[in-house]
Amino acid sequence: MTATTAILLAGCAGASPATTESTPVAGGTLTYATGFGEPTCLDPHVGGNMPQALLGTNVLESLFSQDADGAIVPWLATAGTPSADGLSWDITLRDDVTFTDGTPFDAEAVKANVEHMKDPATASSTAILALGKVADVEVVDPTTARFVLSEPDSALLESLAQTWLAMESPAGLTRSQEENCEAPIGTGPFTVESWTKQDNVTLVRNESYNSSPTGAAHEGTAYLDKIVWRFIPDPATRFAALQAGQVDVIDEMQPDNVVTATSSEDLAVLQGALPGASIRLELNSGYAPFDDERVRKAFIASADVNPGIESLFFGTVERSYSVLSTSTPYGASYEDDFAIDVDKANTLLDEAGWTTRDADGYRTKDGQRLTVDFPISTNQSIPAEQSLFEQIQATTKEVGFDVQLHPLDLSSWYASLAAWDFGVTSAIYTKNSADVLRILYDSANIQPAPSGYHPNHSHVDIPELDELLTKAGQTTDADERAAAYADAQKILSDGAYVLPLYDHLQKIGYRTSVQGLSLLPTLQLPYLADAWVQ
Amino acid sequence: MAQWVAIGVLALLLLAAVLPGVLAPGDPLAIDPAQAFLSPRWGHPFGTDESGRDIYTRVVHGAAPSLVIGVAATAIGILLALVLGLAAALGGRVVDFGVSRLLEVLFAFPGLLLALLVITVYGPGIVTSTIAVGLATAPGYARIIRSQTRSVASAPYIEAAVVLGRSRGRILVQHILPNAVVPVFVLVTLGVGQAIVWAAALSYLGLGAEPPAAEWGAMLFAGKNYLATAWWMTFFPGLAIVLSAVAATVLGRALQRRGPR
Numbered sequence: 001m002t003a004t005t006a007i008l009l010a011g012c013a014g015a016s017p018a019t020t021e022s023t024p025v026a027g028g029t030l031t032y033a034t035g036f037g038e039p040t041c042l043d044p045h046v047g048g049n050m051p052q053a054l055l056g057t058n059v060l061e062s063l064f065s066q067d068a069d070g071a072i073v074p075w076l077a078t079a080g081t082p083s084a085d086g087l088s089w090d091i092t093l094r095d096d097v098t099f100t101d102g103t104p105f106d107a108e109a110v111k112a113n114v115e116h117m118k119d120p121a122t123a124s125s126t127a128i129l130a131l132g133k134v135a136d137v138e139v140v141d142p143t144t145a146r147f148v149l150s151e152p153d154s155a156l157l158e159s160l161a162q163t164w165l166a167m168e169s170p171a172g173l174t175r176s177q178e179e180n181c182e183a184p185i186g187t188g189p190f191t192v193e194s195w196t197k198q199d200n201v202t203l204v205r206n207e208s209y210n211s212s213p214t215g216a217a218h219e220g221t222a223y224l225d226k227i228v229w230r231f232i233p234d235p236a237t238r239f240a241a242l243q244a245g246q247v248d249v250i251d252e253m254q255p256d257n258v259v260t261a262t263s264s265e266d267l268a269v270l271q272g273a274l275p276g277a278s279i280r281l282e283l284n285s286g287y288a289p290f291d292d293e294r295v296r297k298a299f300i301a302s303a304d305v306n307p308g309i310e311s312l313f314f315g316t317v318e319r320s321y322s323v324l325s326t327s328t329p330y331g332a333s334y335e336d337d338f339a340i341d342v343d344k345a346n347t348l349l350d351e352a353g354w355t356t357r358d359a360d361g362y363r364t365k366d367g368q369r370l371t372v373d374f375p376i377s378t379n380q381s382i383p384a385e386q387s388l389f390e391q392i393q394a395t396t397k398e399v400g401f402d403v404q405l406h407p408l409d410l411s412s413w414y415a416s417l418a419a420w421d422f423g424v425t426s427a428i429y430t431k432n433s434a435d436v437l438r439i440l441y442d443s444a445n446i447q448p449a450p451s452g453y454h455p456n457h458s459h460v461d462i463p464e465l466d467e468l469l470t471k472a473g474q475t476t477d478a479d480e481r482a483a484a485y486a487d488a489q490k491i492l493s494d495g496a497y498v499l500p501l502y503d504h505l506q507k508i509g510y511r512t513s514v515q516g517l518s519l520l521p522t523l524q525l526p527y528l529a530d531a532w533v534q
Numbered sequence: 535m536a537q538w539v540a541i542g543v544l545a546l547l548l549l550a551a552v553l554p555g556v557l558a559p560g561d562p563l564a565i566d567p568a569q570a571f572l573s574p575r576w577g578h579p580f581g582t583d584e585s586g587r588d589i590y591t592r593v594v595h596g597a598a599p600s601l602v603i604g605v606a607a608t609a610i611g612i613l614l615a616l617v618l619g620l621a622a623a624l625g626g627r628v629v630d631f632g633v634s635r636l637l638e639v640l641f642a643f644p645g646l647l648l649a650l651l652v653i654t655v656y657g658p659g660i661v662t663s664t665i666a667v668g669l670a671t672a673p674g675y676a677r678i679i680r681s682q683t684r685s686v687a688s689a690p691y692i693e694a695a696v697v698l699g700r701s702r703g704r705i706l707v708q709h710i711l712p713n714a715v716v717p718v719f720v721l722v723t724l725g726v727g728q729a730i731v732w733a734a735a736l737s738y739l740g741l742g743a744e745p746p747a748a749e750w751g752a753m754l755f756a757g758k759n760y761l762a763t764a765w766w767m768t769f770f771p772g773l774a775i776v777l778s779a780v781a782a783t784v785l786g787r788a789l790q791r792r793g794p795r
Contacts, residue, residue, distance in 0.1 A: 236759055256763050307567035312584055378740065383759040387584045390746040394565040394585070405745050 022515060024218070028533040029226040030514065032526075033238050035252030037379065038231040041181035042192060042201070045117045048126025048164040050430065054251070055229055057525045058203055060166035060186035063091060063110070064157050065213040066432060066522045070275075070329055072157045073214040076105060076167055076187065080160075086152030086476060091160075093143045097211050099169035101185045107145040111137040112170035114147075122177070125453065129439060130159035130431075152474040154481060155435035161522045162432060187211055189222040189529035203227040209529070216530055217516055223532035235382070239509065242267065248514050248533065249526065253507040255313040255384050261509050268512050271316075272524035273327040273503035276431040277440060278320045279385070281392075281499040283424050286446070286459030289370055290423055294352040296496040298345040299372070299424070300338060302399040303499060308391040312384040317502040323437065323489055325503045327524065330434040330472075330485040334493040338500070345399040354400065363400030371402045372423035377413040381426055388501070389426070417457060418448060427457055428504050432522050434485050438469040441492060458497040465491050537788035543781035550597035558594035562587065562748035571764050581766035583756065585746070589766060592748040593774050599749045600778065603664045603733035603742075608725045610668025612675055612718065619679025623687060623714075624706070634680070637673045645670040646732060650741070658741040667732045671725060675718060683714040720789045727782030734775050750775050 036051045044052040044060070063077040072080075080091045097105040114137045117127040133153040138146040147156065159165060172185035183192035189212075190203035209221045230247060232238040239257040241247045243266075253261070253269065261267035283290045283299065290296050309319050321338055324331030349355075354363040354370050363370040374393070376386055386407065393403040403424075408416065416422055429436055439445060443466050445456040465488055472484035492498055506524045510517055516530040550557055566586035574581040580589035622633035640648065649666035656662045686692065687710060695705050736742040737751030745752065750771040757767030 236761060239762075254759060256760060260762065308565075308585065311567040311570040311586070383756070384584070386745065387756070391565050391567060391585050393746065394563060407740055407745065 022534065024223050024516060024530075024532045025534070026223045026532070027225050028223075029228060030224050030249065030528065030531060030533055031228045031230060031247040032249045032528075033230045033232045033241055033247040033251075035233060035235055035238050035250065037233065038198065041177075042195065043168065043177075043180050043184040044164045044166060045113075045122055045124050045127050045168070046177065046181060048124055053163040053523055054525055055201060056163045056166060056184070056186075057188075057520060057523075058190045058227065058528050059188045059192055060163065060168060060184060061188050061211055061213070062161050062163065062166045062522070063093075064161040065215075065520070066158070066161055067214055068521050070327070070432075070521070072161065075161070075213050076211060077160075080157050082152075082476065086474070087149050089147040089149070089156060090140065091145050091147060093145065094211065095143050097187050098208065099172070099185050099187055100191045100206050100208075101169050101171055103169045103171045103185075105167065105187060106142045107139040108142070109167060109170050110145040111139055112173055113165075113167050116168070116173050117165065124164075126162075126164040130162065130165060152476070154473055154476055155433040158433040158435070163523060163525065190224075190227060193226075198231070200231070201229040203229060212529065213520065213527075215518075215521065216527070217518070218530060222529040223516070224528065227528060242509055242511065245511065249508060249510040249517065251506065251508050251526070252382070253509045254382060255316045257509065258316045258507055259314045266512055268510055270506075270508040270510065270517060270519060270526075272506045272519045273325050274428075274430050274506055274524050275325050275328045275433075275522075276436045276504070277323060277427070277429045278325050278500045278502060279426065279428055279504050280320075280323060280501055281424050282427050282457040283497055283499070284420065284422055284457065284459055285495075285497055286461075287420055287423075289354075289372065292352050293495060294348040295354070295370075298348040298352070298399060299396060299401060300496050300499050301341045301345040301348070302396045302401070303392045304340045304395040305388060305392060305499075305501060306340075308388045309502060312387050313502075316507070317505060320500045320502045322500055323440075323492060323498055324434060327503070328432070328434055328436070330482055332486045332489040334490065337493045337496070342399060349400060357400055360402075361397070361400065362402040369402050370400055371404060372396075373404050373406065373416075373421065374424050375406045375408050375413050375416040375422050376426065377410055378407045379410045379413075380428055385426070385501075414453065418454065420459070425457060426501075429455065430504070430523060434481075435473050437485065437488055438473050441488070441497075442466050442469050460492070460495075460497050462491060462495070536784050540781040540784040540788070543777055544785065547597050547601060547778050547781070550594045551601040552598075554595045554598065558588075558591040560588055560591040562592045562595035563746055564588075571760070573764075574766050580770040581764070583753075583767050584760065584764075587746075589753070589770050592753060593750070593770050595748040596750045596753065596771065596774065597778075599660060599743060599747065600730050600733060600751075600775070603660065603667065604726045604730035604778075604782075607664045607667035607729040607733065608671065608722055610665060611671035611725065611729075612722060614669065614672040615675030615679050615718075616715070618672065618676040620683055620706075620714075622676070622680045623683035624710075630680075633676075637676055640673040641677075645674075646735060649732065649736060650739075653736065653741045658744075660743055663733060663736040663742040667729050667736070670732070671729065675721065675725070678721065679714060679718060682717060683710060686710050686713045689713075720786060722786075723789055724783055724786035727779040727786070730782070731775060731779050 039051040044056040061076055065073050065075040067073050078092045080089050082089050117124050133149045133151050134147055135150045136148040140146050169185035189206055189209045191206050193202045193204045195201045204226050205222050212219050235254045238250045242250045258269050261269050283296050321333040321335040322331040354365045356364045358364050439455045441460045443461040448454040468484045468488040472481050475481050508526055513534045515532055518527050520527040569582050569586035570584055572578050572582040578588050618633050622630045648670040652666035653662055734751030737749050738755045743749035743752045753771035754768050760767055
């Protein structure tokens with residue numbers, strides 16, 4: 001089931017971009033303030049995170065895109081056809097697109113890009129994982145690139161649609177990494193004019209733009225002359241800047257600000273669920289105390305999150321019972337596995353041997369307290385989410401868990417994950433395919449990547465699950481794929497490895513003077529080529 | 535008049551720190567999501583926070599960590615300052631030169647920055663932030679103790695004691711210490727107020743108390759995200775910080791005026 005992508009909140013002072021009656025006007029500057037942080041490199045091949053994808057979407061374009069239903073549609077490529085054995089794909093390309101430095105876009109360029117992403121010197125983490133099964137790219141003719149695979153990959157075209165795998169000018173890629181990071185060269189509606197570190201990136205219109213994606217409101221060059229891309233990390237400051245009119249668009253809105261904006265004449269909100277995994281708690285099943293399934297089940301049966309989700313998020317998010325985001329196909333919900341049952345939790349903990357309680361009411365076994373360390377990335381978890389974790393701490397305390405919250409900066413958080421020094425943590429992973437399950441729960445990904453990051457935080461190590469995820473990633477039969485993913489998710493749910501919370505929402509706030517703003521469905525990122533300011 | 539109000543505030547603070555249950559019998563960590571974001575009202579005189587916790591109860595229970603950090607940090611600062619100040623004043627020219635230069639280097643850093651440095655190295659938490667604030671306040675006290683000790687050491691009655699053949703240790707303990715250090719205790723009262731503010735600042739930055747501890751600075755931090763919609767989440771813990779810091783300062787000034795010199 002594929003859910004709708006861009007949900008516009010009801011009652012937004014009639015600012016739906018689709019139904020607006022005013023005529024687009026060219027010219028003007030739009031100021032965008034992001035809360036995702038400032039990239040260290042603007043080339044999304046390098047590393048590969050959300051700040052890069054957000055900015056990159058305006059400058060770089062991909063071979064494929066997705067429509068509002070999640071179906072793959074052509075973009076810089078015109079079609080992708082697999083061989084009978086699924087071990088090679090012929091991807092045909094548009095012959096009329098040119099990079100903004102004048103280099104033509106062709107099969108040689110595609111080959112150069114894939115080589116750049118796979119080159120260890122590039123230090124990619126997202127693109128290189130997505131291209132894991134791509135062995136080589138052969139140039140068949142100028143408009144045909146053949147992707148040779150080591151094993152069938154049913155998610156190849158989805159992978160290629162992501163901004164982290166966008167096409168850059170081969171001439172640009174031959175520059176030093178430092179230069180390419182400053183201003184990557186693509187085929188997109190804007191080009192990077194300048195980057196003032198810790199302040200802003202300025203983008204200007206690409207005057208020869210001719211490759212609008214499917215679903216764009218208009219073809220050809222963008223309306224805006226210029227985009228000033230600012231970095232305002234504090235959410236309250238960001239929203240105040242939007243209210244004051246200092247900026248036109250912000251992202252990462254706080255739930256209470258969403259409510260304020262929707263009831264304001266001057267402001268509106270654009271929401272969409274990021275694809276990939278839902279925001280969820282990962283229980284570290286590799287180490288005590290969560291190496292005991294009964295203890296995991298007791299935690300899930302006592303972590304009462306629904307009342308908190310309702311009050312902290314002001315009705316802006318819905319509780320999820322699926323490991324996958326609603327905008328990702330093949331998500332399965334097993335709501336009954338997450339019912340709150342304090343009696344059951346107590347019984348399970350008794351059975352697991354945590355029978356005694358100390359003076360503070362925490363359970364103990366052999367003199368050891370039932371302590372669960374919970375590192376929180378303050379960069380990834382918004383304040384409302386951190387408050388929700390405090391509520392989980394309070395409700396699980398009733399059955400005897402001593403949950404210790406540790407708010408950490410991003411690098412300390414990564415370090416505690418890398419050392420397996422945690423009982424439970426909250427994680428996000430954005431990927432536009434159910435293949436994200438293989439990245440997160442295949443036992444191979446317990447081993448850290450060269451960057452030290454191991455995506456399988458739950459330490460799930462089940463051969464049967466590995467088999468299902470491999471099969472789902474290889475088959476081209478949609479029914480077989482759906483069945484394998486459903487079975488895989490049931491295994492995760494039965495074993496109580498994960499507590500899903502809600503979708504990771506892209507929450508864009510904008511002034512109603514901004515028209516034509518939309519989210520590009522692939523990764524639910526704001527698309528500014530159709531936007532104009534009144 | 536003002537000092538009596540200050541003493542009253544500090545007495546209340548002390549009561550809240552020692553017997554919080556008397557002023558607020560509830561549990562400062564008890565959540566009730568259905569009662570989140572309530573404005574001040576009967577039953578919740580200071581309103582409730584984002585998880586439905588009673589802010590009045592949390593402000594009362596927050597007195598203990600704030601006061602303990604304030605007093606303990608100042609104690610650490612004074613003890614360290616005593617050692618450094620006395621060593622500089624009485625240890626001869628070489629020691630004086632070394633200690634004085636060290637103090638000047640420490641002075642070059644703003645106090646809070648010094649505290650941040652300590653926390654960066656040793657990790658956040660209540661104990662570290664107490665020590666950090668203590669270390670950061672030490673140079674100021676040390677300098678005062680040094681100059682005070684030097685002026686006392688050259689006073690005629692010390693010369694008299696030396697002439698009378700008293701031992702060095704006895705002169706130090708009986709004559710120099712009381713006269714050099716007593717004035718510092720006035721500064722301590724002022725210092726406690728400042729230490730409370732600094733400790734709250736560190737918790738506000740997420741470097742002190744860990745959530746969901748009832749601590750004023752941490753409560754301010756949680757509340758600032760809802761400044762536009764729930765002012766009471768920041769107002770009341772903020773008021774508690776201001777009141778205790780002002781009370782300690784007023785009392786300190788009053789003592790200063792009546793002090794031995």
